[in-house]
Amino acid sequence: MQLVSFCFDDGFAATQAHVRRAFAPRGLAATFCILAEPERAQDAAVRACPVAGWETWRAARAEGHEVECHGLSHERLADLPLPEAQAGLARSLAAFARELPGFSARDSMFHAAYLAVPRALMGWLADRVLAVRTACGRNGLNRVGDIAPGGPVDCVTFGPQAADGPAHVRLARFLAEEEGWLVLVFHGVGEGAWGPLSVAGLDALLDLARASGARIAPASRAFRLVQAEARSRAGRETSL
């Protein structure tokens, strides 16, 4: 199987509009990974562009996109005492459940800021979310069998320079040489202080993936597809 997910972190307002305009005519869905309390974010790259509000995220979900948790205010989880990190994430997930009708943390991935989650917090998250998007050192590739419910999912992101070239190279290599699920992470589209992707660059990536026959699905839906593939392969092995 060749499956590709496009995640857009930090909740930038102009970015989500560009993404929705690019995905809709192609019948595709993305994953927006947003902060529960972005107004409290300290990171200059996160503060560089205006963010969208819950009303916008409800509209994005109504179009079929996923809107999932990227933390409370872009906190660096490894720097926080465990109880503080847990309390912040609990507050974040409660805000998602309150603001997004039908949102279920158990059915949604958590997308860690800075792609880092301390081991003790991974165990806590495993009981609460579908899976945790972090960095596992596989350049964004998750093969069938690499992932398990509540566990880590690898991803690849591009910055601080423009994301267009490196993202194109990574996707082309996946399509030509690899099997499994590639998770691509972007920040701003047509804007952004870290690893911006141009609007034309986004169009080109979507068309490249589609031309090769790869399936594009948002992250949590893709996770379930990979799990279903793992179960089906296990079933085939049992019946041999």
Ligand SMILES: [Zn+2]
């Ligand atoms: Zn982020």
